[in-house]
Amino acid sequence: MYNCRAFEAEQEEITVANVRTAWATVMNKRTFIRFFGALIASPVISPLLAWASNNKLTNWAGNLQYSTDRLYSANSLEQVRSYVRKQSQLKVLGTRHCFNNIADSTHNFLSLKSMDDVVALDPRAHTVTVSAGMTYGQLSPYLHAKGFALHNLASLPHISVAGACSTATHGSGEKNGNLATAVSAVEIVTAAGDVVKLSRQGDGETFRGAVVGLGALGVITKITLDLQPTFVMRQYVYENLPLAEVKDHFDVIESKAYSISLFTNWQNQRISEVWIKSRDEEGQAFDATPEFFGAKRATRNLHPIAELSAENCTEQMGVPGPWFERLPHFRMGFTPSAGKELQSEYFVPRQHAVEAILAVERLRDQVSPLLMISEIRTIAADKLWLSPCYEQPCVTIHFTWKQDWPSVRKLLPVIERELAPFEARPHWGKLFTTPPAVLKSTYKKFPDFIQLSKQYDPQGKFRNEFLNTNVFGS
Numbered sequence: 001m002y003n004c005r006a007f008e009a010e011q012e013e014i015t016v017a018n019v020r021t022a023w024a025t026v027m028n029k030r031t032f033i034r035f036f037g038a039l040i041a042s043p044v045i046s047p048l049l050a051w052a053s054n055n056k057l058t059n060w061a062g063n064l065q066y067s068t069d070r071l072y073s074a075n076s077l078e079q080v081r082s083y084v085r086k087q088s089q090l091k092v093l094g095t096r097h098c099f100n101n102i103a104d105s106t107h108n109f110l111s112l113k114s115m116d117d118v119v120a121l122d123p124r125a126h127t128v129t130v131s132a133g134m135t136y137g138q139l140s141p142y143l144h145a146k147g148f149a150l151h152n153l154a155s156l157p158h159i160s161v162a163g164a165c166s167t168a169t170h171g172s173g174e175k176n177g178n179l180a181t182a183v184s185a186v187e188i189v190t191a192a193g194d195v196v197k198l199s200r201q202g203d204g205e206t207f208r209g210a211v212v213g214l215g216a217l218g219v220i221t222k223i224t225l226d227l228q229p230t231f232v233m234r235q236y237v238y239e240n241l242p243l244a245e246v247k248d249h250f251d252v253i254e255s256k257a258y259s260i261s262l263f264t265n266w267q268n269q270r271i272s273e274v275w276i277k278s279r280d281e282e283g284q285a286f287d288a289t290p291e292f293f294g295a296k297r298a299t300r301n302l303h304p305i306a307e308l309s310a311e312n313c314t315e316q317m318g319v320p321g322p323w324f325e326r327l328p329h330f331r332m333g334f335t336p337s338a339g340k341e342l343q344s345e346y347f348v349p350r351q352h353a354v355e356a357i358l359a360v361e362r363l364r365d366q367v368s369p370l371l372m373i374s375e376i377r378t379i380a381a382d383k384l385w386l387s388p389c390y391e392q393p394c395v396t397i398h399f400t401w402k403q404d405w406p407s408v409r410k411l412l413p414v415i416e417r418e419l420a421p422f423e424a425r426p427h428w429g430k431l432f433t434t435p436p437a438v439l440k441s442t443y444k445k446f447p448d449f450i451q452l453s454k455q456y457d458p459q460g461k462f463r464n465e466f467l468n469t470n471v472f473g474s
């Protein structure tokens with residue numbers, strides 16, 4: 001269903017502008033350099049991968065080989081417009097961090113990777129406008145240096161702002177909306193090559209429909225994000241939180257700090273690690289007592305999977321640091337793993353959090369053999385049509401799987417069946433088997449979104465198998 005052709009690619013990390021990237025998942029060093037050489041040299045949009053016939057284009061995890069390697073790179077709004085006008089079918093490729101085929105195309109890919117500049121920082125309005133190829137890892141240190149911060153980040157900073165917001169990517173914190181809730185304006189190139197500008201202030205419902213757009217409305221070329229003054233955070237990790245405490249005190253536990261993540265392998269009736277991210281401002285600082293609901297404060301930095309080295313993880317042990325070096329779990333300077341994993345995640349309305357967690361725990365004997373680690377997070381409600389948190393705060397139950405798709409694929413319907421009574425919604429960018437009709441029934445604004453898509457893309461230029469199946473299918 002998800003076109004997850006197994007693909008074993010040689011992994012090789014390369015440092016570009018101080019950022020170790022995983023692009024080399026699909027390219028060896030030589031072809032990578034040729035790729036970037038082509039990018040820089042190209043005066044106009046150029047077909048970059050036609051020559052790289054031995055190097056197949058895959059997603060970051062390598063579980064999905066994309067259906068074409070016709071990848072074009074645009075350097076300007078005009079190039080985007082001209083390319084879109086010429087093509088009958090295309091998808092924008094962000095940083096390729098989705099695990100399913102939401103970004104896939106059988107025809108053409110457009111990359112905005114080289115459009116990664118800060119367009120405007122408005123200190124009075126507390127906003128920044130960036131070109132859509134920008135990643136959070138590039139943007140965050142810039143903002144901090146200028147005295148600003150974003151409200152939240154995902155578990156890793158390597159992802160593009162446009163791709164992340166398009167799929168309602170989130171961090172944790174019961175008062176924090178997903179990353180797309182920081183978007184206050186977008187510039188989109190529609191299927192006709194027209195430029196549409198939408199803002200939270202000026203375009204109400206249309207704007208709220210477009211922000212989590214699943215890549216269906218057009219090419220996002222610029223995004224404006226809300227900022228706040230930069231802030232200092234500390235991260236603490238606690239080990240072995242009894243599941244009974246979660247059952248009895250989930251709401252209190254989640255209210256204890258700005259962002260809380262619970263990691264578990266579902267064994268031994270316990271949460272193996274509690275990651276607490278606390279802001280230093282008065283009234284917000286977490287009181288890091290040696291015990292937290294029966295869990296013990298860790299005495300060294302930990303990886304979410306305790307057996308693995310914490311080298312790639314953000315600083316813990318209460319060491320103060322800037323927001324962008326504490327909110328993600330993984331540091332910008334490293335790729336978090338070799339990519340040999342799969343991910344699934346389900347959003348459950350917050351009021352069912354404990355029941356849903358216990359429902360998954362009952363599946364532990366089926367889940368654990370395929371699992372690397374699970375993470376439980378909370379997210380505030382929002383007003384974005386296709387956000388899984390539309391008008392409801394959520395708890396998310398995430399699974400990092402071993403890369404065994406045939407077995408995971410059999411297990412997902414079992415998990416989905418257990419979570420169905422809570423109207424669980426899968427993460428748009430991760431692996432799921434929820435039938436399209438069920439998926440649609442959980443989103444009140446689906447019909448409006450389809451209307452909006454047809455307005456911007458009447459012929460389905462930006463559609464692909466994922467969208468045809470999950471959004472536009474009957």
Ligand SMILES: Cc1cc2nc3c(=O)[nH]c(=O)nc-3n(C[C@H](O)[C@H](O)[C@H](O)COP(=O)(O)OP(=O)(O)OC[C@H]3O[C@@H](n4cnc5c(N)ncnc54)[C@H](O)[C@@H]3O)c2cc1C
Nearest residue numbers: 094095096097098154155160162163164169170215220429
């Ligand atoms: C190791 C790892 C950790 C992760 N952690 C988290 C996490 O903490 N929280 C979470 O919620 N998710 C997480 N994810 C999931 C993932 O980050 C998101 O789903 C996100 O979409 C990835 O962004 P991308 O740019 O790589 O998207 P891609 O896979 O490149 O694209 C995703 C979608 O966005 C569209 N798109 C991208 N750019 C544009 C554009 N300019 N205009 C129009 N459409 C566009 C694409 O067409 C596609 O439909 C994680 C993934 C990985 C691999």
